[in-house]
Amino acid sequence: MSGQLSNVNNEGIKHLLGNRSLNSGVAVRGTSNAADTKYGTTINYILNGVYGSKAATESDISTAIFLNEDGGTITHDSGVPATLTNVALPDLKSCKYLLCYNGTIISVVQGAFYDNGSAVVYPSCPPGYVSFYVVTLVNTSGAAFTFGATTLATGGIADSYENVSVVPSRNAAA
DSSP states (O other), rough: OOGGGGGGOOOHHHHHHHOOOOOOOEEOOSSSOTSSSSEOOEEEEEEEEEEEEEEEEEEEEOOOOOTTTTBBOOOOOOOOHHHSSOBBBTEEEEEEEEEESSSOOOEEEEEOOEEEOOOOOOOOOOOOOOEEEEEEEESSSOOOBTTTOOOOTTEEEEEEEEOSSSSOOOOOOO
């Protein structure tokens, strides 16, 4: 049939057509643990062309699975694979973190590090996941910062939240 996702040959277009959040989850800093993030309303979504919903929850970033943009175990530009969590955000750097969902668990895609004041590029959502929200961190604390292990209320850490349907343009500024 011509109206099926399986007939779309371009994987990028297939992903955009078949995977998206349908409403804002109202993402904010966690309340029971300030190292975490949460969304306050149920998120309705389409994953591989099928409707679903994820109830409001606080995401435990300390135990989250960090993925690379292809959906595999995260490996950073340095070539160093993360074993349990993410790589710490260095002082005077900024980064975007995409929280995404595969129908079972919420995972995190850590973007690249950029000098503060530079444009910060969005990470891509891996195949088989739907984008929920993006957390942008700007570190001026004087020390490295590990998302999920250190409280977001740390002095010198600015956190902002964007609710997304799909990942915005990769050229957006911080």
